[in-house]
Amino acid sequence: MAKARSIEEQVEDIAKKQLDDIGYFTKTEDINSEIDNALMAGPSKSGGSGRNFPDIKLLIDFGDLNKIPVMIEVKGSKGKLIKTDKDGGIENKKKDMTPNFSNIQGYAVNGAVHYAETIISFSKSFKEVIAIGINGYQREGEGIVTEYGVYYLSSENLGIPKKIADYSDLSFLNEENLDDLKSKIENIGLSEDEIEAKAFEYENQIETKLKALNQVMQDDLQVSVGSRVEIVAGLIMAGLGVKDVISPLQITELKGEKGSKTHDGCVIINKIDSFLEERKLPVEKKDMIINDLSRVFIYSKLWEPKNGESKLKRIYIRVYEDIIPIFNTARHLDFTGKLFNVLNEWVDIPDSDKNDVVLTPRYITQLMAKLALVNKDSYVWDYATGSAGFLISSMKLMIQDAQERIKSKAELDKKVGQIKSKQLLGIEKRSDIYMLAVLNMILMGDGSSNILHKDSLKYRGIYEQGTEKDTKFPANVFLLNPPYSTEGKGFIFVKKALNSMTSGRAVVLIQENAGGGYGLPYTKEILEKNTLVASVKLADIFKGKAAVQTAIYVFDVGIPHNTKKIVKFIDFTNDGYLRLNKKKSNQSRNLRDTGNAIEKYEEVANLVLFGASYLNLLDKTEYIEDTISLNGDDWTFSQHVIHDSKPDLSDFEKCIGNFLSWKINQMIMGKIIKQKVDISRLTAQENEAIKAISTDNLKYCDVEVKKLFEVKPTKTYGLTNPDLYRIKGTTPVLSNASVNNGIGGYNGMDTNEKGGILTFSDTTIGAETIFYQPFDFIGYSHVQGMYPLDEEKWTEDSLLYFVVALKKASGDQFDFNNKFTRQIVNKIKVKLPINNKGEIDFVMMENLVRAIKKDSLKGIV
Template sequence: MVADTVNNWLKSYGLDYKLEQEGLNSEIDKALSEYASKNGGKGGNRPDVKLLLQDKHTDYWPILIEYKGYKDKLEKLDKDGRVDNRKKNNEPNYTNINSYAVNGAIHYANALLHYTSYTNIISIGVTGYKNEFGDLKIRIGVYFVSKDNFGIGQKVAEYSDLSFLKDFNFDNFIEKVKTLQLTNDEVEKLKERREKEIDSSLTKLNNDIYQKEKGLGENDRVYLVAASIIATLGVPGKVKPLNKEDLTSSLEENERDGDIIIRKVNSFLNEKNIPKTKKELIIRTLKNTLITENINKPVNGESQLKRVFSKIVDDLGIYYKIGLNTDFTGKLFNEMYSWLGFSQDKLNDVVLTPSYVAKLLVKLARIDKDSYVWDFATGSAGLLVASMNEMLNDAREKITSPDELYKKEAEIKAHQLLGLEILPSIYMLAVLNMIMMGDGSSNILNEDSLAQFDGKYSYGQTDKKFPATAFVLNPPYSAEGKGMIFVKRALSMMSKGYASVIIQGSAGSGKATEINKKILKSNRLLASIKMPVDLFVGKSSVQTYIYVFRVGEKHENDYPVKFIDFTNDGYTRRSRKKSSNNLRDTNHAKERYQEVVDLVKYGKRKLHYLTESEYYEGTIDINKGDDWNQTAPIDLKPTLDDFKKTISDYLAWKVTNILKNPNNKNERLKK
C-alpha cells in the first residue's frame, strides 16, 4: 500500500530510475553492504528507495527513502527531540532502527557518510495507514543528515507527498535545507554525544585488538590507527582514500599491505605540504610497525594488517569522516595505556587532560581568534586541539566574509599554535593528531622545551620569534617543581597575555617555592583553583590545582588572588574500564565550569552554583612562594548571638528533660 504510493509518486516525477541512470548505484550499494557487514547484518534491509539528485550547483544529493505501513511508526525521538538510534551505552538501537521509518533512513545515511565521499544526505521516512473510512493517510518526515550535524540529523519538515523532489521544486527544497543551522548549544550536545560514542568504539576496538591480535604493542596499535585514518582521509581531487579492497595481502616486494598504506600516507603528507624533515620522521616511525614481516604475512589469504585496518575503518571511520574536532589520538593513547601496568609516577606523566578540563584551561587563558598559543609539554596535543577549536569558533562568529574566514582559519592552523614534546612516541601522537584536525601540525616540535627551544618558529619563519600571547600546560609532575619549571621557562619568553596551568597541588604549597618566587617577579597570579581529587580517575589520583596568570605584570602583595574550591564540579566519576560512561553530569557541571571562568574574570558577583565558602579573595606573599593553595578562612571567635543561642538551647533541653521526668527531684533541684 505505502510502497505502491511511493513508487507511483516517483514514477510520475520521472525519478523511478534516476539512480541507475546516473550510473552511481554501485557506490551507494557497496557502502550499504559495508555498513550492514560492520553491524553483523543488523539494521534491517537496505532502504526501500535510493535516489541521487543534482541541484542547480551540480552538487549530488543522495536521497534515501524508508517506509512502514503502520500509523505510529514514522519516527522515534529521544528526550531531546533527536532521532533515537542509540542506547544508553551508545550501541545502535536496532529495535528503533528496524521499527521506525525515519530512524532506518538516518541509519542508512550514516553508511554513506562512513563509506562514501558524500557529506550531505536527505533521509525520508514514510508511513501510511487506512482510516475508518478506508482512506489512505500518509505521513512523511524529512531529515538532513550531514557531517556538519555529526550524522545525527536535523528535521527539515513533514510533507504530504514527495513532490519536493520534482525537478522544478528540488532547488527550492535544497535552499531550505541549507538554511538549517545548529545553535552552539546544540553543536556542543551533539559533539558530546558523538564523543561518548568514540570512547565506546575505541574501548571496543582496543579490547578486540588486545585480545585477538597477538604481537602488537601499545605503540603499534596507536600507529596502526593513525596510519589507517590518514590513509583513508584522502585529499579531494588529489589523493584517493584507501579502501579495504585495495589491500591484497600480497607477499610481493613493495606490494605488501604495509607498503600500500605507507605510499598512501606519503602521498597525503606530500599534498598537505608537511615539511620534509617532519614527513620523513612520520614515515620512518610508521614503517617500524607497518613493514614488519609478521603483520604482513597472509594467514588464510589475509594479513594481520588488513584485518586490523578493516576493524579500524569499520569502528572509527564514521567519526573522523564527520570531522569531529576532538583530541582523537589522545583518547586513543589513554585507551591503549589503560590496559597496561604503570607506576603511579609514570601514569601522572602521561595522563590525558580530560576535554572539559582542556576547554576550561583555554577559556581561563582568554584565547580567541587572534591569540598565539603554545604548550611546552604538549603530549598528544589535546590542549592545542582545544585551543584551535576555540580560535576557529571565535573566528567563525566574528568574521562574516567567507574569503577572510578561510584565510584566518589557515593562519590559525599554520602560524598561531606551537607545541613542544620531547618523547618521540608521544610527539608522533601530537603531530598525527593535528594532521587529522586538518592541519595544525606545522609547529609541533620534537625538542626539549627547557634546554633546546629558542622561542622561534621551527618551519618557514625560522628566524622569527613565536609571538606567544597565551600559554596552556599540563606538565609532567616528575619535572622540577612538580612541573613549575616549564611555567617559569614559558612565561620568561612572553611579554603579555595570559597563562593557565593544571598542576599537582604541592607545587603551590612548598615543592616549587624558589621557582614560584621567580615567576611572580614578572607575572601576576590571578587565581588558584582546587580541582576534584578524582579528576583523572582510573589514571592517577593526585590533588591538582589550576593557576591562572597575567603575563608581564609583576605581582604585588596587595593584589587580590581569587581562591576557588572547585572540588564539587558537578560531575560524578567512576573507574570502570569497560563502562560506556564513566563521567556523568549530576549537578549542573557545564554551568559550574563556566561560572569558574566568570569568577576569575569578573569576581564574586558571578557566584551562583558555587557557595561563598568556595570562593575567597585573599593575598599571597611574593617572598614565600608556598601560599598559593588557600581556602576561605573560618572565623572561630564566638559572638554574643552564639552565646545566647547556646544558653537558649541548654535551657530548652533542661525544661524538656524535667517535663519528661517530673518525679526526679534531683533534676528539679539542680541549679
C-alpha cells in the same frame, strides 16, 4: 481486532509522483558510486552486513557545486513516522549507546536518518545529507493520509539530525523552492547541550571500539603494548587517503605476501608515506614519522602471514570498519588523545617516563581555552602538547569566533587558513606522542606545520618553517598540562614560556600543591612579571590514570602581580561528573553527568572571567575572593578558606580524652609503669579556666610555630619494619599512623628520642597525626619532631593545649597530595591565650588541661 495492513507501496507511489519533475533513483538503482559504496560498507538497518536500500534517493544541486544526497524511507502504518526520545531527538541509540535497530527498521524517519549517517560516515565527499521519512495510513472517510519528517545532518554539526521544517508534501525539493530550503539549512544551529551530548556520544563510540580492538591485540594477537599506539595511528593514516589523489587503503590490498617489498607492512608504509606527502608535511617530519612507524610495520614481523593473513590485516579490518567511520563525523574531537589513553591503560609500565604522560580530557581543554580568552586573533602555544588536545579546543573557538565576526566568505576562508597554519604551535618531546599530535592536527584539516618535535626547555620560541621561518612566534595564549615530575612540578615549563611572551593569558593544569610551595622557586619568579587571576581546584579528572590532585592556575601575562589584586579561588571538586575506574567499561559508564556538569563548567568559566555575580550552581563556600603574597606558595583554594582557628571546650575534651584513654590502655597492657591519676575536685583556678574557654572571655595572640618550636625529622634506625621489630620489647616505635598516639609498635631496642615533644607525619592526613609524646621513643621515617625552643616554659599540660590549638589551626586542608610538611607547619599561626602583660598565658593553659584531665579521668576510672 485484526492488525491494519501496511499500505507502504501505495505511499511510495504517492511520493514518487511528487518527484516526477525532479528525478529520483529507486531502491535498487545506483545513484552514485561513492554513495552506493558507503551504503554497502555501513551496517544494514537490521544490524547485519548486508547493503542498505533506501526506498527513494535523490541528489539535490544547490547550484554552487554543492550536491546533497536525499535519502527517503517510507512506511505505511499509523504511528510509524518517527520514534523520538524524551528530549525530542531521533532515538536511534539505546541507553548503552549501541544502535537501536528495532527503531531504525520500524520508523520512517529513523530509517532515513540511519542511511544519512551511513553516507556521512563511510563516504569522503558527502558530508551533508537530507533524511526524509514518509508515512501513510488509511483514515476512514478521508482515504490515505500522509505525513512527512524532514531532517538535515552534516559532519560539521556532528551528524545530529536537525528538523528543517514541517512539510505536507515534497514540493520543497522543487528547483524553485531550493533557495528557501538552502536558507533553512544554513540557519540550523546546535545548542551547547546538543554539541556536548553528541561529542560525548562520539567519544563513547571511539572508546568502545578502541577497547574492543585493544583487547584483541592483547589477547588474540599478542601485540606488545608499546607498539599499539603506532600501529593504530599508522593504520588510520593509511585508511584515510586524500580526496581525488590517494584512495584509502582497501582491505583487499593486504594480500599476505612475503616479498621484502610487497608484504603487508610495506603496503601500509607506502600508503602512509603517500598520505603524509600529499598533506604537505615537511620532509624531516615525514621521515621521522615513517622511521618511527617502520619499527612496527616493517621490523616487528607483524606482516608475516599465518594461514594467508597477517596480524596487521586483522587489526586493519577493525580499524577500517569500526574506527575510521567514527572519525569521518567526529574529526573535531581529540581523537588520538582518546586513542593513546585507551591503548595504554591496560598494561602498567613501571619505572618509565610513560607514567608521566596523562592526556587532558576534552571538557578540561575546552574550559581552559575559554579561560584563556581564545579568539580569532589568538596565537596559541603549548609546551607539552601531547596529542594536541589544547590546540584542537583552541582552534574550534578561534574558527567559531571568526565565523561570528567575519561576514565575507573569501575573507573568512583566508582567516581560517591562517588560524590553522600560523596561529597554533605545539611542542612535544616524545616521538610517539608527537606523531599523535601531528595526526590529530592533520585530521582537523591542518598541515601540522607548527607541531614541533623538540625539547620545550631548549626551544627558541620561533617558527621553524613556512614563510615566517626563523621569526618569533607572537604567542598571546599559553595552555599547558606539563609533566609533573619535572622541576617545580612542571612550573619550569610555565616560566620558560611566559618569559617569551609580552602579553596575553596563560592557563595551566598542574598538580595543585605546586601552587602551595612545591612549585618554588618558579612560582615566586613567575609573579615578578605575571598576575595570578584565578585558582581552580579540580575533581579527580585523571581517575585511574594518575593519583594527583590537580588545579587550574590562570595568569595575565606581562603584568607583575600586585598584592592588592583580588584572586578568584574556586573549589570545583564537585563538578557534576561521577567518575568510576572500570577498565573494561566505556566512557558512558566511567564518566556520568549526575549533577549539571555542563552547566557547572560554564559557570566556572563565567566566575573566572566575570566574577561572583555568576555564582549559581556552586555553593558560596566553593568560591572565595582573596589576595596572595609574592612568595608563590599560597595559591591553593584550601589556603584561603577562612576557618575558626580558635579551639573550644569540646576540642580539648575530645583530644585530651583520647590521650588519657591511650595512656591508661598502655598501663593495662604493661607497656608503661602504672601511674597515679588525679581525680580530685577542681581548684578555683581550674574552674576559672573552664569558665573562660566556655564563655569566650579570653584574649588571644597568633604565634607562628617556628617561633616556639624547632621542627625537624625524628631520628631513625634506618631499618625495614621486619628488622625494626625483630627484637621484642616495650620501647615505643613511632609510625605515620593517626591512631594509638602515632605508635606503630614496640621493640627491645634503645630509644633514640626523648619524650616531652610533639610529633606529626608529613605523608598522610596532616593534623590527625599531631601527638604529644610523654615517653622516650624511637623515631620513624617521615615522622617530624617539634622540639620546644624554651623547654623550661613547656609542661605536659601546656604541650597538650598546644596540640589542640595546632590541630584547630591546621584544619582539614591537607591530604596525600597536599602534604602536611614541616615547611608548612612552621608557618601555621596558632591561637594561644595571653595574660594582662600580653604574654602567652602558660598558667591558664595548664589549668585548663588539668581541669579537663580530672573530668575525663572520672569517666574513664
